[in-house]
Amino acid sequence: MLPKMLPKSFFPVVFAALALSLPAWAQEELPAGPGKAAFKRMCSQCHGVEGIVRSKMSRDRWGTVVDDMISRGAKGTDDEIDQVVDYLATNFSRKLNVNKATASDLTGLGLTPDEAQAIIKYRVEQGTVKSFDDLSKAPGVAAAKLATLKDRIEF
Ligand code: HEC
Structure with a gap:
């Protein structure tokens, strides 16, 4: 049985080798863009x-x-x-939490100051905005504009 014959010190060496090879791998995995x-x-x-x-x-x-x-x-x-x-x-x-975001956080995502205020007003009225669908009902923010934020916000 091969594993039994391996000295105990073999395992740390394997883990160290894996850890060292990780950065090269991670670099290859950078998202395209x-x-x-x-x-x-x-x-x-x-x-x-x-x-x-x-x-x-x-x-x-x-x-x-x-x-x-x-x-x-x-x-x-x-x-x-x-x-x-x-x-x-x-x-x-x-990701920006829509329920905690300030007006300047929201304009940082590309919303106009009016749109940011509209979301804050809606949030105050609703208590908590729970989902993207929920947010889509906020008056004063165009659906197309909201769609661009979808991957960058959470609730
Ligand atoms: C000329 C050398 C050099 C280049 C090129 C460089 N960095 Fe750095 N970077 C440093 C040094 C030195 C530190 C350590 C700073 C410290 O510990 O205060 C560092 C630390 C960092 C950190 C961790 C500390 C922090 O400020 O949050 C990040 C993140 C970072 N660099 C991002 C980048 C990015 C992004 C680029 C490309 C635009 C880049 N670095 C290019 C020298 C460089």
């Missing part, structure tokens, strides 16, 4: 990208992090910088 190439080019020189993509942040926070990295020496054209922020915000964004 317009900013992917720019992201890999701009953000992988000083540290791996795995730690970055494990963070989940709002678009504003990603913008701040990218600015911070530029001040540390990350290089890219304005166009690449925009693409990278977009890529990060689209793929590694914390």
Whole structure:
């Protein structure tokens, strides 16, 4: 029986090897998207990208992090910088809880100030908004506009 003959120290070695091979694998698994190439080019020189993509942040926070990295020496054209922020915000964004969001959180998602106020008013009237269908009944926000938020909000 082969397993019985393996020294106990074999197992930690296997786990260490698996852990080491993980970053290379994770890098291959980056979601496709317009900013992917720019992201890999701009953000992988000083540290791996795995730690970055494990963070989940709002678009504003990603913008701040990218600015911070530029001040540390990350290089890219304005166009690449925009693409990278977009890529990060689209793929590694914390979802916004509609029931807790402030007006500025909502405008950060692309709603107009009037639409943000309409959602807050609806939320106050309803108590809690429980689902996307529920939210779709809020007066003052176009259905097409709401549809663009579907993947970025939770309840
Ligand atoms: C020139 C080197 C360099 C490049 C290029 C670089 N970083 Fe960093 N990054 C750093 C250093 C140094 C730290 C550690 C900062 C610390 O611990 O205070 C760091 C830490 C981070 C962190 C964790 C700390 C935090 O601020 O939340 C994130 C996330 C991050 N980088 C994202 C990025 C992204 C996104 C890019 C591409 C736009 C990028 N980095 C490119 C040097 C770099």
